[in-house]
Amino acid sequence: MSKISIVIPVYYNADTLEMLYADMQEKILPALGDYEIVFVDDGSGDDSWEIMNRIREKDGNVVCVRLSRNFGEHAALLAGLSICTGDCAVTKQADLQESSTLITELYDKWKEGHKVVLAVRGERDEGALKKFFAGLYYKLVRATINRDMPPGGCDCYLLDRQVINEIERMAEKNSSLTLQVMWTGFRPEMVYFHRLDRTVGESRWTFAKKVKLVMDSLMSFTYLPVRMMSYFGAIFLLLSVIGVVGVIVEKVTVGTPIVGYASLMSIILLGFGLVLFNLGILGEYIWRTLEESRNRSPFIIDEVHGGSFGSEEMRKQIG
Numbered sequence: 001m002s003k004i005s006i007v008i009p010v011y012y013n014a015d016t017l018e019m020l021y022a023d024m025q026e027k028i029l030p031a032l033g034d035y036e037i038v039f040v041d042d043g044s045g046d047d048s049w050e051i052m053n054r055i056r057e058k059d060g061n062v063v064c065v066r067l068s069r070n071f072g073e074h075a076a077l078l079a080g081l082s083i084c085t086g087d088c089a090v091t092k093q094a095d096l097q098e099s100s101t102l103i104t105e106l107y108d109k110w111k112e113g114h115k116v117v118l119a120v121r122g123e124r125d126e127g128a129l130k131k132f133f134a135g136l137y138y139k140l141v142r143a144t145i146n147r148d149m150p151p152g153g154c155d156c157y158l159l160d161r162q163v164i165n166e167i168e169r170m171a172e173k174n175s176s177l178t179l180q181v182m183w184t185g186f187r188p189e190m191v192y193f194h195r196l197d198r199t200v201g202e203s204r205w206t207f208a209k210k211v212k213l214v215m216d217s218l219m220s221f222t223y224l225p226v227r228m229m230s231y232f233g234a235i236f237l238l239l240s241v242i243g244v245v246g247v248i249v250e251k252v253t254v255g256t257p258i259v260g261y262a263s264l265m266s267i268i269l270l271g272f273g274l275v276l277f278n279l280g281i282l283g284e285y286i287w288r289t290l291e292e293s294r295n296r297s298p299f300i301i302d303e304v305h306g307g308s309f310g311s312e313e314m315r316k317q318i319g
Helices: 017-027 048-058 073-083 101-111 128-144 161-170 177-183 207-221 224-253 261-293 311-318
Strands: 003-010 034-041 062-067 088-091 116-124 154-160 188-195 301-305
Touching: 003 017, 003 073, 003 101, 017 034, 017 048, 034 048, 034 073, 048 062, 062 073, 073 088, 073 161, 073 177, 073 301, 088 101, 088 161, 101 116, 101 154, 101 188, 128 207, 154 161, 154 177, 161 177, 177 207, 207 224, 207 261, 224 261
Parallel strands: 003 034, 003 088, 034 062, 116 188
Antiparallel strands: 062 301, 088 154, 116 154
């Protein structure tokens, strides 16, 4: 019999964890057969870790993983995938914004032979501004990185063990796990769902984290930023040549004196701004190269409770 792992990153979700487990227990767990739930505490400062362990005491199929600090959702998911033991694994958010029955739909598609199954947002109840920026991000991804990215995007997906092994080999830190999954090249199957608005708890998905996701996506999966630097350089070189020729022609034919301190300073400042902008792009690439060259782990596991991981074995793994 096949086994499915449910990987759930946890970050300040003390107010939703028990409701999440109750929802899964009521709707899907009895029908899944052999399963495990892997909660990954990504450095939460609330009672998430204690609540996760209370759930584990009620269900022997629950594994609680605690990271040494907050590494981000990308790292938390990687940690969960490295711990899980299922033939396939599905990622799930802890914010109650997608129905637990979505897991069974993804699992059924895996049983049909699909190695990657994406949960695509067909509809979403969130505010207009959030929808706009999310749509803008996925349009950017489709235009510059991967044309196969669904227009609604996807937060959750099911991965076959073969795909999990490939993702683990990458061990990238500043990246997008969703785009890594799609980069592997396994043909994805899609299941559409209705994403609900968040009614319990407060989102920790800040504007700074959203900007970082955009930067990580562009820097890791496309050469567009570097190509933009070349385009800017070529455009402004052409404009400068046209400007110089125009000034000389006007001086020779009309006799217009070559003056204009303000216009000259504006051009110089604009040029410096472009140079600094391009240096910033190069700096992003250099920093990411340095970060990868250090060979630091994307995450550090502090402790694991439950499952087949005894304390002695776990000390050997993380020591």
